Amino acid sequence: xxxxxxxxxxxxxxxxxxxxxxxxxxxxxxxxxxxxxxxxxxxxxxxxxxxxxxxxxxxxxxxxxxxxxxxxxxxxxxxxxxxxxxxxxxxxxxxxxxxxxxxxxxxxxxxxxxxxxxxxxxxxxxxxxxxxxxxxxxxxxxxxxxxxxxxxxxxxxxxxxxxxxxxxxxxxxxxxxxxxxxxxxxxxxxxxxxxxxxxxxxxxxxxxxxxxxxxxxxxxxxxxxxxxxxxxxxxxxxxxxxxxxxxxxxxxxxxxxxxxxxxxxxxxxxxxxxxxxxxxxxxxxxxxxxxxxxxxxxxxxxxxxxxxxxxxxxxx
Amino acid sequence: xxxxxxxxxxxxxxxxxxxxxxxxxxxxxxxxxxxxxxxxxxxxxxxxxxxxxxxxxxxxxxxxxxxxxxxxxxxxxxxxxxxxxxxxxxxxxxxxxxxxxxxxxxxxxxxxxxxxxxxxxxxxxxxxxxxxxxxxxxxxxxxxxxxxxxxxxxxxxxxxxxxxxxxxxxxxxxxxxxxxxxxxxxxxxxxxxxxxxxxxxxxxxxxxxxxxxxxxxxxxxxxxxxxxxxxxxxxxxxxxxxxxxxxxxxxxxxxxxxxxxxxxxxxxxxxxxxxxxxxxxxxxxxxxxxxxxxxxxxxxxxxxxxxxxxxxxxxxxxxxxxxxxxxxxxxxxxxxxxxxxxxxxxxxxxxxxxxxxxxxxxxxxxxxxxxxxxxxxxxxxxxxxxxxxxxxxxxxxxxxxxxxxxxxxxxxxxxxxxxxxxxxxxxxxxxxxxxxxxxxxxxxxxxxxxxxxxxxxxxxxxxxxxxxxxxxxxxxxxxxxxxxxxxxxxxxxxxxxxxxxxxxxxxxxxxxxxxxxxxx
Numbered sequence: 080x081x082x083x084x085x086x087x088x089x090x091x092x093x094x095x096x097x098x099x100x101x102x103x104x105x106x107x108x109x110x111x112x113x114x115x116x117x118x119x120x121x122x123x124x125x126x127x128x129x130x131x132x133x134x135x136x137x138x139x140x141x142x143x144x145x146x147x148x149x150x151x152x153x154x155x156x157x158x159x160x161x162x163x164x165x166x167x168x169x170x171x172x173x174x175x176x177x178x179x180x181x182x183x184x185x186x187x188x189x190x191x192x193x194x195x196x197x198x199x200x201x202x203x204x205x206x207x208x209x210x211x212x213x214x215x216x217x218x219x220x221x222x223x224x225x226x227x228x229x230x231x232x233x234x235x236x237x238x239x240x241x242x243x244x245x246x247x248x249x250x251x252x253x254x255x256x257x258x259x260x261x262x263x264x265x266x267x268x269x270x271x272x273x274x275x276x277x278x279x280x281x282x283x284x285x286x287x288x289x290x291x292x293x294x295x296x297x298x299x300x301x302x303x304x305x306x307x308x309x310x311x312x313x314x315x316x317x318x319x320x321x322x323x324x325x326x327x328x329x330x331x332x333x334x335x336x337x338x339x340x341x342x343x344x345x346x347x348x349x350x351x352x353x354x355x356x357x358x359x360x361x362x363x364x365x366x367x368x369x370x371x372x373x374x375x376x377x378x379x380x381x382x383x384x385x386x387x388x389x390x391x392x393x394x395x
Numbered sequence: 396x397x398x399x400x401x402x403x404x405x406x407x408x409x410x411x412x413x414x415x416x417x418x419x420x421x422x423x424x425x426x427x428x429x430x431x432x433x434x435x436x437x438x439x440x441x442x443x444x445x446x447x448x449x450x451x452x453x454x455x456x457x458x459x460x461x462x463x464x465x466x467x468x469x470x471x472x473x474x475x476x477x478x479x480x481x482x483x484x485x486x487x488x489x490x491x492x493x494x495x496x497x498x499x500x501x502x503x504x505x506x507x508x509x510x511x512x513x514x515x516x517x518x519x520x521x522x523x524x525x526x527x528x529x530x531x532x533x534x535x536x537x538x539x540x541x542x543x544x545x546x547x548x549x550x551x552x553x554x555x556x557x558x559x560x561x562x563x564x565x566x567x568x569x570x571x572x573x574x575x576x577x578x579x580x581x582x583x584x585x586x587x588x589x590x591x592x593x594x595x596x597x598x599x600x601x602x603x604x605x606x607x608x609x610x611x612x613x614x615x616x617x618x619x620x621x622x623x624x625x626x627x628x629x630x631x632x633x634x635x636x637x638x639x640x641x642x643x644x645x646x647x648x649x650x651x652x653x654x655x656x657x658x659x660x661x662x663x664x665x666x667x668x669x670x671x672x673x674x675x676x677x678x679x680x681x682x683x684x685x686x687x688x689x690x691x692x693x694x695x696x697x698x699x700x701x702x703x704x705x706x707x708x709x710x711x712x713x714x715x716x717x718x719x720x721x722x723x724x725x726x727x728x729x730x731x732x733x734x735x736x737x738x739x740x741x742x743x744x745x746x747x748x749x750x751x752x753x754x755x756x757x758x759x760x761x762x763x764x765x766x767x768x769x770x771x772x773x774x775x776x777x778x779x780x781x782x783x784x785x786x787x788x789x790x791x792x793x794x795x796x797x798x799x800x801x802x803x804x805x806x807x808x809x810x811x812x813x814x815x816x817x818x819x820x821x822x823x824x825x826x827x828x829x830x831x832x833x834x835x836x837x838x839x840x841x842x843x844x845x846x847x848x849x850x851x852x853x854x855x856x857x858x859x860x861x862x863x864x865x866x867x868x869x870x871x872x873x874x875x876x877x878x879x880x881x882x883x884x885x886x887x888x889x890x891x892x893x894x895x896x897x898x899x900x901x902x903x904x905x906x907x908x909x910x911x912x913x914x915x
């Protein structure tokens with residue numbers, strides 16, 4: 080279970096109109112309970128598409144004929160390295176491209192944010208008939224290019240530097256598991272191209288105060304050496320921020336909340352067990368100042384022992 | 396489990412350090428200003444040329460009671476009471492207003508414009524509701540403070556503030572009552588957050604400004620009356636507690652301001668703005684007239700098509716010249732014909748810019764966009780002007796005079812621009828070539844001439860006269876604002892170059908006025 084390239088993606092920012100590329104996808108190790116073994120590296124690439132026709136303007140659900148369907152495509156590279164059996168480091172770097180199917184607004188594209196997580200499993204013991212593991216994770220993400228966050232919903236990200244802390248617990252019973260985690264994300268203030276903007280009052284500055292975000296994730300399903308299949312639910316809540324005004328455009332410091340459900344799988348080939356495929360889909364079931372996105376993504380990962388020895392792998 | 400609690404502790408500690416070391420409080424550029432410190436109190440400003448009033452004493456202000464009478468002693472005690480045990484909130488309030496009342500009321504105007512600058516959402520049948528000032532709280536709330544509305548609101552408030560302060564200065568000199576901080580040593584000792592001058596305090600200039608501004612603001616933003624009244628109360632308490640005026644100074648000033656506002660409201664009711672929206676039949680006739688000339692008429696690029704923004708605003712009565720001048724002198728000749736090679740060439744130029752917009756151009760476009768939800772281009776120029784005026788140490792009356800010159804230019808620029816737009820009814824680049832996607836929203840009115848360019852040309856011209864050392868900078872800003880509309884996909888080059896020229900001509904009328912108004 081700890082050997083293979085496990086799921087990695089984290090293709091987007093924490094909330095909001097980029098929710099379509101939510102971090103709830105199945106193939107991602109910063110939210111699952113799977114560790115890479117010492118000296119193993121797993122790298123891969125993912126493609127994702129996310130689109131929404133309806134969105135919440137504050138709490139009011141609406142469509143926008145001048146946007147049609149807002150969509151984002153993503154290609155990301157990501158990796159996970161086992162420093163120790165119980166200490167991993169992960170990274171992710173996505174390229175994004177946005178589009179509105181109607182209206183006149185120009186889509187944007189570019190490299191978004193580089194994120195790096197450290198994942199530590201200090202505890203893993205038999206409890207009852209199963210195994211209980213506890214994790215602590217710390218992550219940072221920062222913009223990897225000079226994209227603008229001030230053209231939502233067509234901006235590719237919010238351009239804040241984020242520091243996240245997460246605690247996670249996993250219980251495995253036979254081939255079934257359940258994982259729960261809670262995350263607090265600190266977001267630093269951002270700068271926009273304008274030197275004045277309105278939130279609930281007029282600000283004469285180019286600096287925007289970014290509220291922090293709390294998120295919770297629960298996932299459960301089947302987990303064996305070659306197949307992982309799971310369902311999950313994720314909730315992001317922005318701790319502050321303001322609602323989009325009636326018929327206004329979204330803004331980076333909006334109160335962007337979303338509850339997302341999804342399902343995913345990861346399949347590791349039996350004859351080439353370094354190679355794994357992942358796929359998943361998510362849907363936003365409730366939100367505020369966020370698009371009701373449907374997202375799908377797929378990826379391929381390859382794992383190997385950086386010391387050159389693949390013995391562990393060969394044993395399955 | 397020890398490890399777990401250690402981990403949790405570490406994470407919490409890290410988060411706390413982050414919270415403490417990175418305070419997220421943001422500070423606006425004008426949040427912490429020094430108190431206004433006029434280089435010249437402009438004691439003779441009561442003689443300056445008025446905009447609408449025929450005389451500075453058109454509205455009588457009774458002579459104040461002598462400062463030796465018990466009533467006045469009581470007023471001084473009221474000031475001392477306010478200065479006694481002041482809370483930090485009260486001190487902040489004094490500091491806020493001490494930077495200058497013209498500045499703070501202008502900022503409040505910009506705040507209200509940005510708050511109300513949102514296009515109404517469509518009806519079920521694809522038509523759009525029109526905000527109704529008789530029923531302002533119903534959606535869509537009145538007003539939709541779009542650029543022409545905003546330009547006019549800024550101009551009326553600024554021009555009225557100017558006339559009101561000229562009248563105020565007239566009476567100040569006439570009655571020559573010293574400020575409380577000059578009369579009473581205790582008040583003087585406690586007046587530490589403002590600059591003390593020899594300007595007479597009756598009637599209070601802050602009170603005149605509060606009265607005239609509040610009265611007009613209530614008409615422009617009828618849903619905000621409670622907030623506006625609150626603001627007047629804050630200004631009143633701050634000014635009295637600062638030691639700059641007594642209750643009678645305030646009362647006389649506020650009353651004078653409110654009376655002068657009525658002259659401007661009266662003009663506003665008859666300046667043709669009430670007919671600026673038009674009807675479906677009139678809108679259709681604009682397109683028909685354009686087609687009759689063999690040109691492609693503008694159509695709204697919004698879905699569903701939105702009625703054009705204030706198509707008859709071009710008939711509003713200007714401040715700096717008459718309506719005939721708009722049509723016969725200032726309205727420029729036609730844009731390139733929609734069928735011409737020149738138009739094809741200019742459309743292609745726009746298409747080339749937006750195909751793969753550079754980051755630099757996105758920055759330029761967004762910096763100058765001033766679209767929905769903002770204080771509009773006139774508000775942007777007010778912000779530019781205000782932040783420069785702060786450095787000039789003007790008296791309140793000179794502040795008002797310069798803001799009035801600027802905002803009358805911007806309103807008149809809007810009138811000339813709107814007149815031109817709807818006379819030619821020229822399509823946007825995206826209508827000519829739907830592959831042109833824009834880097835900010837396309838405003839819902841015809842293309843020729845560019846509003847941003849006209850506003851910016853006018854503003855740069857008058858501001859360059861007011862602060863000659865900055866003239867080159869203002870012209871550069873105007874060129875940037877103008878260019879931003881081409882590279883953003885909103886306008887053809889000829890919209891922008893002709894817009895800038897036309898705006899400058901409007902600004903020249905303001906310069907003519909400035910050279911003869913007695914303030915230079």
